[in-house]
Amino acid sequence: ARVTPLDDSETRYRLVLEAPDGLGLTWHLRTDLGAGPLALLQLRGFSLPARIFLEPGGASRQLAHYGEQP
Structure with missing residues (x-):
């Protein structure tokens, strides 16, 4: 993650x-x-998740893109 003020x-x-x-x-x-x-990062036991979005079955699909839709 990139954090900037x-x-x-x-x-x-x-x-x-x-x-x-x-x-x-x-x-x-x-x-x-x-x-x-x-x-928040200083809270005892707090850690950022390795993945934020998980889909059932582990399949991933494209949810965002640039340009025209197919």
Whole structure:
């Protein structure tokens, strides 16, 4: 994951994960407390999942694309 601050404060961040199809999934995180949204990583036992989207049977399908649809 790529984490970048959105401004000079420590309360707004952009989190970008790469989806299996190569497209970037982007979240904008904001908090008004403490170390910001990345404080979650300091929680005891907290870890980011290896995969976010799982399909039954393990099959994957293309959900997003650029250009015209087939």
